[in-house]
Amino acid sequence: MDPFQMVVIIVLISVGAGVMKNYFKMKxxxxxxxxxxxxxxxxxxxxxxxxxxxxxxxxxxxxxxxxLAEDIRKLA
Known part of the structure; x- marks a missing residue:
């Protein structure tokens, strides 16, 4: 495996992990x-x-x- 492929795979894994993290947070x-x-x-x-x-x-x-009832009560 050459260094270019390794860098591409690492970037894809990082981006995929970020997408999954955001998906779970959204859920x-x-x-x-x-x-x-x-x-x-x-x-x-x-x-x-x-x-x-x-x-x-x-x-x-x-x-x-x-x-009216209150007034009558007061008079009594």
């Missing part, structure tokens, strides 16, 4: 992104649910009948 990042996406979807659902609860509580607090 790992995709799995992490999928898990993160599930968390984002779950958190958005929680936020929507909490917004609905706050809306209901705001309705209860600003309800005129509740205010």
């Amino acid at each position: 790992q990042n995709q799995q992490a992104d999928a898990a993160s996406e599930k968390d984002v979807v779950r958190l958005r659902a929680d936020i929507d649910r909490l917004k609905e609860r706050v809306h209901v509580l705001e309705k209860i607090v600003t309800d005129n009948d509740r205010q």
